[in-house]
Amino acid sequence: MQHTGPGYLLSRGLVVDGTGASPRPGSLLIIDGKIEAIGAVSPIGVEEIDCTGKVIAPGFIDAHSHMDFFSASDDPHHFDSFVAQGVTTFVAGNCGFSPFGFVPSSPHRHLIESSLFKAGRNSLDWNSFTEYRAVLEELGLTQNFLHFVGHGAVRTSLSGFEARALSPDEYEQMLGLLDDAMTQGAAGVSLGLQYKPGVFAKMDELDEVARLVKGHDKLLSVHAKAYSSFSGTYPMVPFGRPHNLKAIEDMLALAHRTGVRLQFSHLIFAGSQAWKTVDAAVGLFDEAIAEGVDVKFDMYPYSCGATLLNTLLPEWFMARMPDSLHELGSRARLRLEATVGFRLAGFGYPQIQITNACCSEYEPYNGMYLPDIASRVAKSPFEVLIDILDKSQAEARVLFHDYYNEEIIDRLMRHPAAIFASDSWPEPGGHQNPAAYGTFPRFLCNARERRSLSLEAAVHKMTGAAADRFRLAARGCLKEGYAADVVVFDWDEVRDRPGEAGTGAPAGIEHVFVNGSPVFSFGKVCAKRGVGRFLLS
């Protein structure tokens, strides 16, 4: 028997039920982890929480997360900042990364274990999705989780980070491993086409993966090959099509060809040149949707995003790492391409904030922008970039800035295909991504203060619309019989407060319940292992 909470009556609030329907006054009764009644409910001897003047909404669904690497960690506090912003469910395994799906005997297992998500568990002591699930169910989850299986993880276990096509035998194994994970309940497959080794996969491989996902009637989640108008992952063609548009077209065409349901990950516009392509990009999505392609995108409300410093590098340079870092010819070519590429993208050193240099020499500069570090150490920004890549063994983490401006965020928030996500995780040290602390309060605050969406439409995109997209049964809306994932917040006050280090707690979130158990109450996290569910698709 799984944990069931006692009863709670959230009384006299404003019910925003997650379907997009208008708010209505009412109370909500929670019994045994489920929503027992909504509306005019009289107290029946359960604990009553007065919600006068407050919104009662479904728990927020982080539609694009990497927190799966943290859920097997010994430290449940990794989840506190998400609890405090009202997140009750994560959709994880994105961008090609998942902590399962690999060949058990792989000699490359350490590459998966030491991926982007350092603070998570460093040894993956399981050999399949089912075994991973058993470990987590034994350990107990603080929130609900749905998982994609990462194409990158599977491919890494077969061919490491080698820049090549898979052999016929590896190819079969890869498809078999992805197939197994989906059969065992993964929500679909995620691609990470800007990361090693996804960046080395050719279109015929992606087609094959998409057809497999389509066969399971699941989702293909895609971190595309480019998010800026110029990216090293495409060849440099003078006056060519902006790379971010090409990347969107490639994925929409893939979905069109294969019929797969596509989740386009974190639609961003990195660099001011890409901002000029927003109309065209939105047009591509609209056109594909009109032609019957089943596509949605997720987004975040900050104009910065966390990733690895090495995502800046062109494919040819990445393929020859770490040698390329020391070859004069490679460095000279990279420097030239960076100068031209940055100009074409409207992005450059001033937009690169080193959050965690992952090497002792540069650790004192965590949180600083590349040009500032360069002047501190009396080197050029390019030299510092190479030096940090080298000394961190390409592990250095960054926040890239100028992904959006506020008008673009408003516009995307309003788009019918948009659902909301944080794409964030806690870093073991250094500067933190504000998205890990304030994403959902910030979406609500934007909706209110910039009038980008109504209260009910904003809530819908972080609850019911996400539950629909990922086919989460009996979650994401406030309905009788549904799981009692619930957030109580103050619509007039809710906002993020990132502060200097990005780590400030949001305002206005008052109570959070996961499957009927209170996990946050009046500013205090009381998250417990075992209240979250491992969701299967």
Ligand SMILES: [Zn+2]
């Ligand atoms: Zn990604």
